[in-house]
Amino acid sequence: MTSTEPSRLEKRDRIIDAAVEVFADKGYRAARVSDIARKAGVADGTIYLYFKNKEDLLLVIFEEKMETLLDQLQSALAMESDPLARIRAYARHHFRSIEEHPALAQVFQVELRQSHRFLREYRPEKLWRYLDVFGDLVREGQERGAIRAEVDPFLAQWAFFGALDEISIQWVLARKRERFNLEQAALQVVDLFLRGMACPPPSPHPPQNPHPTASA
Numbered sequence: 245m246t247s248t249e250p251s252r253l254e255k256r257d258r259i260i261d262a263a264v265e266v267f268a269d270k271g272y273r274a275a276r277v278s279d280i281a282r283k284a285g286v287a288d289g290t291i292y293l294y295f296k297n298k299e300d301l302l303l304v305i306f307e308e309k310m311e312t313l314l315d316q317l318q319s320a321l322a323m324e325s326d327p328l329a330r331i332r333a334y335a336r337h338h339f340r341s342i343e344e345h346p347a348l349a350q351v352f353q354v355e356l357r358q359s360h361r362f363l364r365e366y367r368p369e370k371l372w373r374y375l376d377v378f379g380d381l382v383r384e385g386q387e388r389g390a391i392r393a394e395v396d397p398f399l400a401q402w403a404f405f406g407a408l409d410e411i412s413i414q415w416v417l418a419r420k421r422e423r424f425n426l427e428q429a430a431l432q433v434v435d436l437f438l439r440g441m442a443c444p445p446p447s448p449h450p451p452q453n454p455h456p457t458a459s460a
Contacts, residue, residue, distance in 0.1 A: 255294075260305055262283035263280045264351055267350070271355065272355035303359070306362070309352075310370035321333055327381055328442065331378070335431075336430045338408050338430070340427075342415060349412065376401065385441070385442075390443060400437075
């Protein structure tokens with residue numbers, strides 16, 4: 245007889261998904277482990293078989309969901325070959341992920357900032373990997389002559405992510421999200437950055453010598 249009892253992995257995933265919904269709905273500080281257990285359909289004590297405490301659960305959400313976002317980002321970038329088009333794809337993917345997963349966006353943009361451990365002790369290496377992808381796109385653009393050589397990829401990746409992050413927060417906190425066009429925001433953010441980073445197009449006419457040599 246086949247057992248219908250969910251596996252440990254299925255139960256753990258169910259708890260994580262329930263925690264995302266509860267943290268987004270109630271806020272991290274106000275949410276209780278019992279709320280998450282009820283949402284996941286498990287006993288309160290079951291949570292502690294998988295996670296040390298509520299903060300541990302919050303950090304596991306970040307780790308596992310960031311890994312998924314990184315994989316999806318790479319898939320989106322693989323569809324483009326031009327470095328500037330890949331930068332546009334990066335911004336579109338970032339905002340599309342926000343729109344498609346609003347509860348997770350709430351957790352990432354607002355609730356994670358309620359964790360003292362995340363802000364003071366935790367090393368968000370997967371977030372750094374996410375930013376490094378953009379830095380690599382800048383280097384690729386420089387190697388192919390599309391981005392100015394003097395642009396610092398490290399500074400560019402933090403500045404670009406800062407713009408995406410601030411717009412994402414505004415979307416999460418907006419009362420009428422339907423009026424907030426993230427697709428248009430992605431295009432404008434990329435346009436602003438590329439105007440500053442991109443190499444100027446070659447001149448269609450060769451420069452004229454202002455002092456031509458007199459003919460003999």
